[in-house]
Amino acid sequence: MVERPYRCVEHDPIADDGDAVRFCSTCAFSGACTQAGYDKAALRDLHVLVEHVGPYQAGAHVFRRRDPFRAIYAVRGGTVKTVAIDADGNEQVLGFYIPGEVVGLNAIYPEHYPCDAVALEPAYFCRFSFSAISALATRLPGLQQQLFRLLSKELGMTSRLAGDHAADARVAAFLIDLAERYAAQGFPARRLHLAMSRAEIADYLRLAAETVSRILTRFRDSGLIASEGREVEILAPAPLNELARNVLGR
Amino acid sequence: MVERPYRCVEHDPIADDGDAVRFCSTCAFSGACTQAGYDKAALRDLHVLVEHVGPYQAGAHVFRRRDPFRAIYAVRGGTVKTVAIDADGNEQVLGFYIPGEVVGLNAIYPEHYPCDAVALEPAYFCRFSFSAISALATRLPGLQQQLFRLLSKELGMTSRLAGDHAADARVAAFLIDLAERYAAQGFPARRLHLAMSRAEIADYLRLAAETVSRILTRFRDSGLIASEGREVEILAPAPLNELARNVLGR
DNA sequence: CGTCGTTCTTGATCCAGATCAAGGGTACGC
DNA sequence: GCGTACCCTTGATCTGGATCAAGAACGACG
Incomplete structure (x- = not known):
């Protein structure tokens, strides 16, 4: 039913882009598309604004603290941690992210990433320009809703940890x-x-x-x-x- | 420059509604309106969907855990806490909210409030139907952006606490x-x-x-x-x- | 295939903050 | 004005998990 994420990685990205309906069925945003009734135009818009990036090898940084916030990253394959290192050098791992989850949402408000994102094993992402995806979200209510839900879900996760x-x-x-x-x-x-x-x-x-x-x-x-x-x-x-x-x- | 929040409480709500530009200058969503260039129509839309509620006396519940999620609450006056009580009866205060801040965002994903919101002193709110405000947000990119920012800000707050x-x-x-x-x-x-x-x-x-x-x-x-x-x-x-x-x- | 560095486990000790206990202050109702 | 109930403070003791220490297992690499 749900395709295994690693399958996605093995796909040729370009062939993938051509196959609108099967495109990244594990993606965090696929729900937004299916809610929009497999709207072909909407899917095409998502395809256009997404960039497939990776592999990042284990230990490689996807983004760093204080980098200006440009994009959110949906994990396609591999695992990432986000980590805040304080002035005394103590590491605080904020979260682990597996395929289908989205990293970088905590950077929207500060407009700079407040933490590092580091691959724990070779990792692949869909990178979404945040300004582009939020512009698209004004036209796709399902996408907007999905972004709200992702943020709210992360909020719940974090307060459980607290x-x-x-x-x-x-x-x-x-x-x-x-x-x-x-x-x-x-x-x-x-x-x-x-x-x-x-x-x-x-x-x-x-x-x-x-x-x-x-x-x-x-x-x-x-x-x-x-x-x-x-x-x-x-x-x-x-x-x-x-x-x-x-x-x-x- | 910035009006003191309690002023707002003293206003007659109906007179308030008539005064589009001065409407709740401390409100968490005022930024969205000013970004939209004091778009009168947009402000009118916000006025229409907002409900002024309160006062809630100290100790009164604004919403309760497991209530279905319908609305987010912007504090107009007073102070609120959100609190999760676990099976053993331990209270976990998740946050304190002062005038100008917004309560209830952590309920978007679960679709039920995951915590109680309790007034600490007599408190007044603007209640926004979430479905209405997110529908409006598709037409007002500034408002959408503001909602994203509020969620992301809360995320940062919570992880600091953690x-x-x-x-x-x-x-x-x-x-x-x-x-x-x-x-x-x-x-x-x-x-x-x-x-x-x-x-x-x-x-x-x-x-x-x-x-x-x-x-x-x-x-x-x-x-x-x-x-x-x-x-x-x-x-x-x-x-x-x-x-x-x-x-x-x- | 052995060496080296890292990660994991297990044991011994220590300490920050919890818990227990008690007294004093303050606000509110009657 | 006087209970009465909560809230705050301060002191004494206890404890869960941190820290310190030392092997053991594992993986990468020559």
Whole structure:
């Protein structure tokens, strides 16, 4: 039903552009088009303003803090983190983004990117000029709505992260959330590959890397997950969900 | 220059509606109108879709969690908090909103309010039907832009809160941020009245009320602020800013 | 195929801030 | 004017997770 994102990467971009209906079915903006009833002209407009960029190798910056805000990036393949580094050199991971998700929305207001975006594995994007896509959004109410929804969704995500919760609840919520997001993109719901290190997970969850490691070990020992390195399988969703419930606001 | 928000409250709403140019100069959407070059027709459209509501007495709910999302609320007067209460009864204050700011944007994606909004003192609002204002935004690019900016701004606010910072840095950032927001609305920049209790500040900053109290005492003893109950004066902005710098991302 | 650097795990100790406890201040209703 | 209920402050103790330390596993590369 939903095409696997990596398929998209393998496509020849030019051939892709010609195939209006099948164009990036995993894209964050595809919903906007389908709502507009597969309006061919609308799709063509989206095609014209999108730029396919990548690959960015692991560790490469997609944009940097203080760069002037020009574009938002929809992930086509790979994984990215956004990270704010404060004056004392502490890394704050603001978010991880998987195929189908959009990076850079937090730069609209300040008009400069407030964080770095760094590829965690080779990554490909659709880059949308923000001024162009918002101009198009005035003609496509579905697209405007989609942008509002993306922003509001990110807002919810961030405030969940801001709550004060026990370390094990945070880690459980991290796993559940990531698994659900992968599932929403058509990946298997129970197995996941973590593109990020324990330290990066810790920076995201505001924990120490040692704490994340200990908790994952504990989850494994108590049969909640199976894990080997960065491969994780969720064995017992129910108790993990229970742990994560307050974090995820359910 | 900027009219004091409370003035607006004192106006007779109907007379207000007749005075297109002076209509709610502190309103979060006034920028959209001025960008549109004081387009009279546009202002009239905004007038038509806005509803003046209030007063809500201290402790009254403006909306509740799980209510279907219909409208966003621009604060005309008073102060509101948004608060998420988890299954264990822990209160998480998500934000405080003062005149000129907009509440409810985090409900767009889930389509239900994810939190309660509660007045901290008698409060008045402009209520905008979200479907109506987003429909209008397709005709007024400035208004659309303003909505994007409001969402993105809130995103930045929330991720600053999510960072892990020492308690004194959080409290300093809270004071500086609130003072700047009041200043942006034309209030005196150094004196501020806290509409919220210590416990509410603590719930917002993810600290214990005792910790907030101790830190305010320490700030007072070291001459950074003067305070008496909920009246606070910032005496030494520089060292407070220095403390808050990492939190505020500067 | 071994070496080196990185990442992950596990153990021992420490500390910032939570929690528990108690007293004093303040505002409001009667 | 006097309860009464909350809010704020201050002190004493406790604890979850950070930090420090040291191996162990892994991956990249010559």
